[in-house]
Amino acid sequence: MLKAGRLWALGAMSGTSLDGVDAAMIESDGHEIFGFGPTAYRPYSPQEAAVLHAARGHWPGAPEVTAAEAVVEAAHVEVLRGLTGAALVGFHGQTLAHEPHGRGTHQAGCGARLAQALGLPVVWDFRSADVRLGGEGAPLAPFYHFACARWIGAARPLAFLNLGGVGNLTWVDSRKGRPEEAGALMAFDTGPANAPINDLMRSRRGAVCDRDGALARRGRVAQGALERFLDEPYFARMPPKSLDRDAFAEMIALVGELDDADAAATLTAMAAAAVMRGMEHCPEPPERVLVCGGGRKNPVMMAMLGAALDCPVMPVEDAGLDGDMLEAQAFAHLAVRVARGLPTSCPGTTGVRAAVSGGTLSRPMEREAT
Numbered sequence: 001m002l003k004a005g006r007l008w009a010l011g012a013m014s015g016t017s018l019d020g021v022d023a024a025m026i027e028s029d030g031h032e033i034f035g036f037g038p039t040a041y042r043p044y045s046p047q048e049a050a051v052l053h054a055a056r057g058h059w060p061g062a063p064e065v066t067a068a069e070a071v072v073e074a075a076h077v078e079v080l081r082g083l084t085g086a087a088l089v090g091f092h093g094q095t096l097a098h099e100p101h102g103r104g105t106h107q108a109g110c111g112a113r114l115a116q117a118l119g120l121p122v123v124w125d126f127r128s129a130d131v132r133l134g135g136e137g138a139p140l141a142p143f144y145h146f147a148c149a150r151w152i153g154a155a156r157p158l159a160f161l162n163l164g165g166v167g168n169l170t171w172v173d174s175r176k177g178r179p180e181e182a183g184a185l186m187a188f189d190t191g192p193a194n195a196p197i198n199d200l201m202r203s204r205r206g207a208v209c210d211r212d213g214a215l216a217r218r219g220r221v222a223q224g225a226l227e228r229f230l231d232e233p234y235f236a237r238m239p240p241k242s243l244d245r246d247a248f249a250e251m252i253a254l255v256g257e258l259d260d261a262d263a264a265a266t267l268t269a270m271a272a273a274a275v276m277r278g279m280e281h282c283p284e285p286p287e288r289v290l291v292c293g294g295g296r297k298n299p300v301m302m303a304m305l306g307a308a309l310d311c312p313v314m315p316v317e318d319a320g321l322d323g324d325m326l327e328a329q330a331f332a333h334l335a336v337r338v339a340r341g342l343p344t345s346c347p348g349t350t351g352v353r354a355a356v357s358g359g360t361l362s363r364p365m366e367r368e369a370t
Contacts, residue, residue, distance in 0.1 A: 002087055002121070002339050006034050010086035010120075011332030012076055014094045016165025016245040017194050017294060018052045019208060020044050023079045024328040025086055030336040033151045039325045042079035044071070049208075055096050056246060059106055068096060072109040077117045089114065090335030091124040092327075098138065098244040104128065105137040112362040123335035125360045130345045135352030136242035139168040142179065142187040142349040143337065144330035149174035152319045159279075159286040160316070161305075162327065163295020165195035165245050167275055170349075171282045180346040180355040186283060187349040188239035191274025192248040193295050197267045199252060200260075210264050213300030219265030225254040229270045235277040240351035271295065272304035279309060290316040292323035334359065 006029040014021045021044075025037030044052065048071045055068035072094045080089065091114050093107030111124025127137035145160040149172045160170040167190040176184035194209065201207040201215070210216055229251060234241070251270060255263035279285075288311055295301050296315040306313045316323040334344050343355035 005029050007087045007336065008037060008085055009088045009090060009332035009336050010080060010083055011090040011328045011330065011335065012080060013092050013327040013331055014072060014075070015327065016095060017198060018044065018049055018165070019294075021075050021079050022325055022328040023083055024322070024325040024332060025083055026329050026332045028147070028333050028336045030333070030340040030342050031147070033147050033333070036322070036329070037085070038083055039322065039328070040079050040082050041324070042075050044075065048075065052094060055108065057097050059097055059103060065096065065108055068094065068108045069110065073113060076109065076114060080118055086120065088335050088339060089118060089120050089122045090331035090333075091122050092126060092331050093124060095245065098242065100131050100136045100138075100242060104131050111360060115362040115364045119364050121339075121361060121363045123338045123359045123361050126331070126334060126338075126344065126358045129356055129358040130350050130352045133352045133354070133356055135345060135350035135356070136240050137350060138242040139170065139187050139189065139349065140334060140345060140358075141168070141327055141330040142170040142172070142185045143344055144326075144333045145170040145172050146174055146179035146185060147333060148321060148326070152321070154287075156287040157284060159282065159289045161190075161275060161289050161291045163193040163271070163291060163293040163301065164327070165193060165198070166243050167191055167193035167271060167295070169275065169278050171286060180343045182348070183283070185346070185348045186239060186281070188241045188278065188281070189243040190278035191234065191243065191271065192251060193271045193274075193293070195245050196248065196251045197264060197271070200255070200263055200267060204260050204263075209294070210268070210298065213268065213298040215261050216264040216268040216298075216300045219259070219261030219263070221269040222255065222258055222262060222266045225258075225266050226269055226273060228254060230273055230277065235274065239281050240347075240349060242350070265300070268298065268301050269304060272301055272308060275305060276308040286311055288312045288314065290314060290319055290321070292316045292321070292326040296323050
């Protein structure tokens with residue numbers, strides 16, 4: 001049995017950028033953060049990334065998914081075995097397809113096999129219960145963002161902006177008593193962020209990303225393509241709402257006739273403009289926007305956000321948090337909440353009909369004596 005109260009939990013996240021696995025430990029009781037532990041990162045090799053890219057959009061049973069599961073599980077076991085002292089693991093898996101109002105949501109990787117390999121209880125399949133109850137199944141980090149806002153002592157509403165493959169925004173009022181309380185949280189996917197830029201760099205330059213925004217800095221934004229992008233009905237939809245990684249695949253076509261630098265600049269501007277449109281949905285203007293994910297390391301994107309928004313925009317490190325590991329920490333925190341029977345999503349974060357505790361808890365089976 002897991003001990004009551006606070007415990008050390010280990011979380012892992014492999015995001016839609018398909019670059020690798022983040023792992024991080026935190027001490028939590030499911031409500032508050034008491035401490036941050038060691039972290040690790042395990043990049044995917046080019047061959048592994050190719051397997052994952054080939055599985056995008058596929059559902060369980062497809063041969064591409066079987067190959068992707070093997071990559072995801074092996075990478076997670078490798079990195080998680082390097083961090084010791086945890087009582088519990090939160091395993092998100094690799095999102096390959098996301099249709100919350102269609103076929104559901106699909107994260108590759110089996111938590112039961114991970115539990116056996118690690119010898120630790122593993123919480124996984126975080127999104128399915130939310131989708132079954134009418135939710136979007138995403139984003140799920142907001143309950144952790146609420147704990148982070150309390151940890152940094154936020155006195156006024158603020159926003160967390162995660163710029164991964166897809167961008168997502170969490171508006172937080174930590175003056176509320178609980179994250180599921182009405183008015184405490186509002187969250188949604190803003191639009192594509194790094195995924196289209198990474199795909200452009202992959203197809204045109206054989207690179208994994210536009211490091212430091214170097215290519216975008218040399219380009220000019222194509223205003224016509226940007227305006228067509230912002231005409232997409234998604235931006236006018238009220239939250240909660242979520243996106244599949246490839247929901248805006250036509251963005252690449254919008255910049256297809258541009259040279260590499262102009263295409264990178266335009267895709268970067270699209271990501272920033274999507275956030276700007278998303279901010280219009282906040283219940284009240286946030287005091288500041290704390291940015292995590294790979295996009296915060298792109299000075300071109302950060303400058304565009306700073307120019308477009310009416311409040312300070314800064315990396316979460318300025319508030320004493322780890323922007324590389326925030327999502328991995330989130331699934332450690334959520335794992336503790338699942339183990340305690342606490343909600344992990346609510347109407348304000350995913351549109352689920354009522355607050356729900358998602359996730360499946362798998363324990364390692366005892367091996368028979370020989």
